[in-house]
Amino acid sequence: MASSEIEIVSDSNDQQNSGFRNPNEPAIIDVYSASAYGDFDKLRKFVEVDGVSIYQPDGNGYYALQWAALNNFADIVQYIIEHGGNVHATDNAGQTALHWAAVRGSIAAADVLLQHGARVEAADVNGYRAVHVAAQYGQTAFVNHIVAKYHADLNVPDNDGRSPLHWAAYKGFGDTIRLLLFRDAFQGRQDKDGCTPLHWAVLRGNAEACTLLVHAGTKEELTVKDNAGLTPAELASDKGHRQIAVILSNAQRSQRKQWKDKVCPAIMGRKGYAPILFAVVVVNIILFIISVLFAPGLTKVTAVVALWGWTGVSLAVAALLMLARCSSKDPGYIKTKVAGQPDAQDPLLNIDLNNTSSWTGNWSQLCPTCKIIRPVRSKHCPTCNRCVEQFDHHCPWISNCVGKRNKRDFFIFLCLGSLTSIVGAAVALQRIWTSVPLLAADESWLHHVISAYPAVIAFLFMDGVILIASLTLCIVQISQIARNITTNEMANAVRYGYLRGPDGRFRNPYNHGCRKNCSDFLIHGYTNDDEIAWPPLQHVAR
Incomplete structure (x- = not known):
């Protein structure tokens, strides 16, 4: 298992851009630095006065369009496309400008690219789509945007069989996990090593990721074995992650029928104490x-x-x-979706971003289980299996939430x-x-x-x-x-x-x-x- 650690896609764009981050560096000298810095005037001078090509790569195989997309300069992206920039152009790793936009969650730049024909499912040499890259870097808003507006496949596997949920679980990005689960990402997918997203969350010791996956999942995910024959709980014990091992053991225990449910199911099971x-x-x-x-x-x-x-x-x-x-x-149970009645509109696509009564930009407001956008102080009670507004605690002595x-x-x-x-x-x-x-x-x-x-x-x-x-x-x-x-x-x-x-x-x-x-x-x-x-x-x- 240890030999099959996921290798994060190289952020070569950041490495190449390191020279542009220092304000003491020399002045912008070409179309690539102008695009990276967002200097529109100098870019226009290079193109319109000096006649410099804007659609050729630099010495490292990177395009001006990629630099502009990385730093979310939508106006420069638009300008480059209008002057011959190719939205399908790829660097040596097979990544397009959309991949670079996903690294930093550049939504405005991505919109321009996609509106000019960029393919949301374009894959690089590792099979990474933009949705994979965004999940690797925890760009939750970007993931939501391309899934909701451009119908990106959130369950698509890369060359190793890993979905965006695998990546988010591995990196421990709780908000991205919440969004993917909210949008019904499949938890049971196994990669080439037989690992589910829960296996990878356990491997890295991400307790929050494990808790999210367990609460939104089923007992099947708890018992899936990887190619080494280990369940997530066994893997947690093997790696020495005691807290996670306890979480998974408790989850497995709650899935089983206890003696109290058999002896007195009405009192102990449904009604509590x-x-x-x-x-x-x-x-x-x-x-x-x-x-x-x-x-x-x-x-x-x-x-x-x-x-x-x-x-x-x-x-x-x-x-x-x-x-x-x-x-x-x-x-204070919050209403959930009616089963079998699909939504006419995507709630996260058409939400009023300035409506502070329903949304504050906090992705923890998404409930992967109830599939609702809940108020800020609400919480999903695993005992009642409902979201409760202004949740205080679940009291077993009243058999109800407070x-x-x-x-x-x-x-x-x-x-x-x-x-x-x-x-x-x-x-x-x-x-x-x-x-x-x-x-x-x-x-x-x-x-x-x-x-x-x-x-x-x-x-x-x-x-x-x-x-x-x-x-x-x-x-x-x-x-x-x-x-x-x-x-x-x-x-x-x-x-x-x-x-x-x-x-x-x-x-x-x-x-x-x-x-x-x-x-x-x-x-x-x-x-x-x-x-x-x-x-x-x-x-x-x-």
Whole structure:
């Protein structure tokens, strides 16, 4: 496997252009340097006054058209074509000007070339098309453009049987992988070494690429073996990539039928742990009523204690209702494509690049599984297999995601749970404290309470566990609501570019101040993300 490392196509154009990058270099001396630098006036002088040929290659076999396309000088590309430049001309590696445009994602130059007859499927000596080169260099916008507008084949193999998805996975370009998967690139293709894109992502240790491929793929990709007889998980272990090996092992495990799905598929499989939590709370309510309020071994309940006791029971019932509401309510699922109903238009071709409410130039907005362009703060939940708007986290104890539409309900549920536990514990402790008689000198108070009131102790134990869990989550949620940030964003802040300022440090653009954050959440249940002004895609892509 190690001997079959992919060799990236030589960026000879960059090497030859190294002399043009230094501003201290001598003045532009020929049509090639004028094209590379974008000096239109000098180029016209060379061609129209000096009569220099513009369609002949230089000493290294490179054309002026290639230099102009590389650096996205569309006006110069147009001029060269009008004065005899050949869009089909190839250098010694068989690459056309379109290949060079793909290196730096020169979309404007590519448009001119393709409108003048350049072939989008032209291949060089290695079988690389423009879409391969763009994938090798992570030029996601360029890939999208030539696929959407010029129908480039995103599954076409090169001479070694590798598709653009192989290249993107190998180089670890997550955005390019998202786009290719969004456009239904085939994950199961095996190259001459029997490797799928997942094999190559594993080989280079690209954890993000592996995660994207696993979430958008099927169990078949996890079990495909290369020519050496290794599955991706086995290859990860062989290469010492432990994190990736764990990711793939967990993915394989989730694909298999577990014993819990066979024994209790309705509760453990589809509903998660919500029925268990519901049952625990109900048992605790019954235990509180029997062993605390009406226990024969305790003193008679006073009116004040009874009031607080039944208040606790009422809060517990309200918490159960909120649990049911959180479990059943739509957390903010984003609509997906209707199966069997093809789109009339390409959503990424006709999208309004200045419409900041739907697109910010962030390719992570593409969901390869749901095939949608999702809002910035959304995330695909692998458990629910849906994209959730303003995704906070998936909570197994409510068997649902927490998102834009049910986060306020979840917060109220946590508050009710905390209050219920506090009131219940206070009433139980008061009942025990006032009921313990004078003890013998050799008997401790704690020993007497445990032996005389075991049911109350059992209640206090269960109540304490619930209190610690609900109060901790409640405090965390209060902190996040005050800053208008989600649990997912806190955990993955490094991965999200919109949470970084120009200096690279953490910056939350959704934080409008504690007062407004809290008021918006309590009144509406969520904050309006459309108020955030994002730069248009043209600026982001630069």
